Amino acid sequence: MSGGRVWPLLVALLVACPHAASAQLFGEQPPPIPPAPVPEAPSGPAISLAPSSGPASMPSLPAPLTQAPAAAVPLTAPLPSLVTPAQGVLSLTARYGKDLPVINSGLIWRVYSDRPDETGAFKLMREDHGATPNIVLPPGGYVVYVSMGLVSAVRPVTLKPDTDRESFVLPAGGLRIEGRVGTSMIPSNQISFSIYKGSQFEGTERAPLVPSATAGDVLILPEGTYYIVSNYGDANSVVRSDIRVQASKLTDVTISHRAAVITLKLVSDKGGEALANTAWSVLTPGGDVIKESIGAFPRVILAEGEYRVIAKNEGKVFERGFDVVNGVDGEVEVVAH
Numbered sequence: 001m002s003g004g005r006v007w008p009l010l011v012a013l014l015v016a017c018p019h020a021a022s023a024q025l026f027g028e029q030p031p032p033i034p035p036a037p038v039p040e041a042p043s044g045p046a047i048s049l050a051p052s053s054g055p056a057s058m059p060s061l062p063a064p065l066t067q068a069p070a071a072a073v074p075l076t077a078p079l080p081s082l083v084t085p086a087q088g089v090l091s092l093t094a095r096y097g098k099d100l101p102v103i104n105s106g107l108i109w110r111v112y113s114d115r116p117d118e119t120g121a122f123k124l125m126r127e128d129h130g131a132t133p134n135i136v137l138p139p140g141g142y143v144v145y146v147s148m149g150l151v152s153a154v155r156p157v158t159l160k161p162d163t164d165r166e167s168f169v170l171p172a173g174g175l176r177i178e179g180r181v182g183t184s185m186i187p188s189n190q191i192s193f194s195i196y197k198g199s200q201f202e203g204t205e206r207a208p209l210v211p212s213a214t215a216g217d218v219l220i221l222p223e224g225t226y227y228i229v230s231n232y233g234d235a236n237s238v239v240r241s242d243i244r245v246q247a248s249k250l251t252d253v254t255i256s257h258r259a260a261v262i263t264l265k266l267v268s269d270k271g272g273e274a275l276a277n278t279a280w281s282v283l284t285p286g287g288d289v290i291k292e293s294i295g296a297f298p299r300v301i302l303a304e305g306e307y308r309v310i311a312k313n314e315g316k317v318f319e320r321g322f323d324v325v326n327g328v329d330g331e332v333e334v335v336a337h
Contacts, residue, residue: 086161090135092128094146094153094168096248103170104131106148106220114141114156134163148172149220150209171223174250175243178215179230181257182327188215190301191232193255195219200227200240223247232257233301235282235291258304258326263297265333266311266318275336279312285321309334 090111094103108129112122125142126135139161145154151172157164177193179186195210209226213219223245230239237259245251264282265274274296282291282300285308291300304326310319311334322332 086139087136088139088159088161089163090137090142090144090157090159091132091163091165092135092144092146092168093132093166094148094170096173097169097171100248102132103148103172107131108147109133109135110145111135111137112143112145114143144168146170151220151222171247172220173223173245173247175219175221175226175245175253176216176250177213177228177230177253177255179232179255179257181232181259184327186215186232186257191215191230191257194229194231195221196227196229197224198227199225199242201242218250221245228253228255230255230257232259233261235300235302237301237303259301260304260324260327261299261301261329262322262324263299263331264309264311265297265331266313266336267333268336270333270335275313277313281310283308283310311336 092109094107095101096103109127110124111126112124114122116122122143125137128135137159139159141156141158143154143156144166146152146168148170149172151170153168153170155166155168157166175195179191179193193210193213193215194208195213196206197209198204198206208229209221210219225242225244227240227242230241231237232239237257239255239257241253241255243251243253264280266278267274276296278294278296280291280293280295280298281289282302283289285306290302290307293300302324304324306321306323308319308321309332310317312318313336316336318334318336320332320334
């Protein structure tokens with residue numbers, strides 16, 4: 001076979017049987033077949049290895065993966081907190097008594113930590129002025145204080161992640177006082193009341209529970225017995241009264257004074273003009289001084305009874321006796337001669 005025909009025949013054989021041709025031509029055995037197909041590597045973006053136009057261009061390769069320094073990656077990174085810590089609820093109510101109604105107004109609630117801080121004070125955690133508040137707090141120990149007027153109660157509680165219902169007893173009652181002379185009400189700016197615990201007949205000295213109560217105001221007091229010292233004016237019209245305050249009830253007290261308002265005048269002649277710069281002293285028949293003042297028209301509120309008045313003007317002294325009748329206001333003239 002001539003050389004010109006041998007080459008086309010070799011080419012046809014190589015195309016038809018590439019593996020056989022390779023083995024026969026180069027004396028190698030066929031490559032081994034693995035027991036299972038080899039998985040293909042995941043295909044990534046195509047990488048061009050062809051040089052681009054430019055004197056020193058390099059293939060464009062993906063940036064290498066970089067590992068953060070060990071200090072920047074915590075060994076156990078905390079997961080974000082998605083759950084709110086458990087809370088407890090203090091559900092608070094107060095009653096006038098065990099079998100008496102719930103108090104629906106006038107309450108002040110305060111919840112304190114049961115442990116003092118570094119200054120020794122107990123920290124106020126919550127304050128509420130509602131009648132039946134629900135106070136949300138972390139579980140733990142607390143001290144609950146509730147007050148209504150002059151009545152209060154306190155209790156330690158241990159709060160768990162649940163609702164703790166606490167009911168307090170405040171045996172409180174209301175007291176409202178007014179003063180009268182006859183059928184006329186005494187103006188509130190002319191009368192005052194001091195309230196003491198117990199009875200006036202107990203004979204023990206004590207400080208007033210309420211030093212100066214105003215007429216018409218409602219005072220909230222613990223259930224019990226009290227006595228009232230009522231002062232009409234600032235002289236000798238004083239009345240003492242024992243009273244009883246009951247839980248959940250408003251006690252209205254009317255204190256009657258037997259007194260009158262007296263205006264004093266020093267005149268040169270009967271019915272004349274009052275002399276200024278006059279010093280006055282009002283005395284009992286026994287000589288006890290009831291009231292002293294200076295002026296042309298001093299007004300004094302006196303309990304009914306007999307009195308003597310002394311007027312001093314320009315070094316001269318004048319006096320006279322007079323009577324005070326309950327509810328009859330009037331003038332007392334002293335003639336300067």
